[in-house]
Every structure is written in structure tokens, then in C-alpha cells.
Amino acid sequence: MQQSRAETGTPIPAPAPAAAPAGEPAPTGATEIFQLRGLTCRYGGFTAVRDISLDIQRNEITAIIGPSGCGKSTLLRCLNRMNDLVEGTRVTGEVIYNGEDIYAPHIDPVEVRRRIGMVFQEPNPFPKSIYDNVAFGPKLEGHRSDLDDIVESSLRQAALWDEVKGKLKQSALSLSGGQQQRLCIARALAVEPDVILMDEPASALDPIATLRIEDLMEELKRSYSIVIVTHNMQQAARISDKTAFVTVRVENETDERTGELVEFDDTTRIFTAAADQRTEDYVTGRFG
Numbered sequence: 001m002q003q004s005r006a007e008t009g010t011p012i013p014a015p016a017p018a019a020a021p022a023g024e025p026a027p028t029g030a031t032e033i034f035q036l037r038g039l040t041c042r043y044g045g046f047t048a049v050r051d052i053s054l055d056i057q058r059n060e061i062t063a064i065i066g067p068s069g070c071g072k073s074t075l076l077r078c079l080n081r082m083n084d085l086v087e088g089t090r091v092t093g094e095v096i097y098n099g100e101d102i103y104a105p106h107i108d109p110v111e112v113r114r115r116i117g118m119v120f121q122e123p124n125p126f127p128k129s130i131y132d133n134v135a136f137g138p139k140l141e142g143h144r145s146d147l148d149d150i151v152e153s154s155l156r157q158a159a160l161w162d163e164v165k166g167k168l169k170q171s172a173l174s175l176s177g178g179q180q181q182r183l184c185i186a187r188a189l190a191v192e193p194d195v196i197l198m199d200e201p202a203s204a205l206d207p208i209a210t211l212r213i214e215d216l217m218e219e220l221k222r223s224y225s226i227v228i229v230t231h232n233m234q235q236a237a238r239i240s241d242k243t244a245f246v247t248v249r250v251e252n253e254t255d256e257r258t259g260e261l262v263e264f265d266d267t268t269r270i271f272t273a274a275a276d277q278r279t280e281d282y283v284t285g286r287f288g
């Protein structure tokens with residue numbers, strides 16, 4: 001199946017209700033939110049990742065780890081059709097989200113990206129006020145009278161409200177890096193996504209700010225499903241429920257370097273009893 005660039009179409013199916021009230025345990029018996037089947041992503045003639053199949057569970061944190069250039073960001077961007085925005089990208093296979101392939105011709109990629117939000121490595125707030133950053137998405141969706149409530153609840157969920165409630169009209173660029181990253185998380189939450197994709201969200205932050213983001217993710221997984229790319233083994237081990245290890249396969253004859261999934265399992269298993277030697281070598285620091 002080839003990627004469609006159609007920007008119109010019928011909406012994707014509504015997510016099942018999932019949130020547990022704060023203070024209560026996250027729902028158990030989580031079911032798949034994503035089913036990847038033979039996912040391959042090419043940039044022009046270059047195959048960046050090949051034949052990835054795995055299931056991602058609702059209300060869990062799934063980590064993607066692997067050496068630089070193995071295709072982690074590529075894989076993550078395939079999950080919300082962000083790669084559509086990269087000229088020459090071709091995605092084949094299936095990314096089944098809530099039971100439907102998000103690359104099917106009738107699916108609207110803009111709606112996909114609304115449901116499946118993304119937070120990047122470098123905090124990237126708009127050069128606008130703190131308030132306007134969070135209100136941006138909801139405004140586009142036509143919210144008016146309830147904007148104050150949405151801004152407050154999103155900032156609270158991102159554990160930033162107490163630090164900024166007295167200066168909502170100040171520029172977002174006046175915040176610290178860790179605060180800017182939490183603002184970007186609040187901005188992603190403001191449109192009520194179902195899934196949050198995070199590409200090394202803490203790599204530009206100091207250890208304290210990193211722990212705050214990790215605590216926040218632990219809290220957010222009650223209501224959201226999170227997929228995180230990280231280079232930090234301790235971070236993956238601390239926060240994730242499942243871990244996917246991706247590595248680069250080099251073809252001897254052509255020197256083509258393609259990302260392949262080596263192993264996907266419970267995080268504790270990946271870190272203590274990996275089935276594949278390559279995984280063990282990577283998580284123990286002998287390779288990569």
C-alpha cells in the first residue's frame with residue numbers, strides 16, 4: 001500500500017475511553033492502540049527502516065531504543081504521518097491505529113496528527129505568549145469561551161501551571177528549557193490527543209528537568225498512550241513498560257544501511273534477559 005497525500009477524507013475512528021481519574025491506578029488489561037504490520041519507510045531510493053511489526057498497548061509507555069541513524073525518529077514519524085511532510089518519503093505496510101490503517105486512502109492525515117501528538121527533542125514553543133502557545137490548537141478548532149479552562153487544565157496536566165499562572169501573557173521564550181518542554185507538552189495535550197509521540201524529549205534538559213518530564217510521563221500514561229525515543233538506557237528502563245530495540249543492518253554487497261527491529265518485549269525482559277545477543281550488547285553498553 002502506498003502512502004496517500006490526500007488532505008481530506010473521513011475521520012479515523014474515535015479512541016476508546018481510557019482515562020483513569022487522578023490518584024487511581026491506570027486501567028489494566030490494556031489493548032493495542034497501534035498494530036504495525038510490515039512497516040517500511042523509504043526516503044527516495046533509500047530504505048531507512050524495513051519490515052517493522054509490533055503492537056503498542058494503550059496506556060503504556062513504549063520506548064524505542066537503538067544506535068544513531070537506525071531509524072528511530074523515522075519510525076516514530078510514521079506513527080502520525082509526520083513523514084508525509086518530508087518530500088520523497090514512501091511508507092508501505094500498515095500502521096493500524098484503533099483498528100484502522102492510518103495510511104488508508106480515505107484517512108485525513110491532519111486529523112491523524114491531531115489525535116496523535118508529537119513532542120520534539122528541542123523545545124519548540126511558538127514566539128508567542130505562554131497562553132497563546134497552549135490556546136493555538138484549540139483556537140484553530142473553534143474553541144472560544146472555554147479557552148481559559150483548556151489552557152489551565154493543559155498546563156496543570158503538564159505540571160507547569162504553578163510556575164506560570166502569574167505570567168501567562170509573557171513570551172514562551174522567556175521560560176527555561178525544561179519549562180519550555182513542558183509547555184510543548186501542554187500544547188500537545190490542549191487538543192486532547194489520544195497518543196503522544198516523544199522524540200528524545202529530555203535530551204536537551206538537565207537531570208532535574210529530565211526527572212520532572214519522566215514523572216510527568218508516568219502521570220500522563222493514565223490518560224494517554226506514549227511512545228518515546230530515547231538514547232538514555234536508564235530512562236528507558238525507568239519509565240517504559242515495553243521496549244523496542246532497533247538496529248542497523250548493513251548489506252555487505254551494497255553497503256546499504258537499513259533499520260530493523262531486533263527485539264520487542266517487556267522492558268524488564270529487554271534489560272535483564274534479552275533474547276537476542278545484539279540487544280544485550282546494546283543495553284549493557286558493549287555496542288552503540
Ligand SMILES: Nc1ncnc2c1ncn2[C@@H]1O[C@H](COP(=O)(O)OP(=O)(O)OP(=O)(O)O)[C@@H](O)[C@H]1O
Pocket residue numbers: 043046048066067068069070071072073074075086
Ligand atoms: N528526510 C530524510 N531524507 C533522507 N534520508 C533521511 C531523512 N531523514 C532521515 N534519513 C536517513 O534515515 C536513516 C534513519 O534516520 P533517523 O533520523 O530516523 O535515525 P535515528 O535513529 O532517529 O537517529 P538519531 O539517534 O541520530 O536521532 C538515516 O540513515 C538518515 O540519514
Ligand SMILES: [Mg+2]
Pocket residue numbers: 072073074199
Ligand atoms: Mg532521531
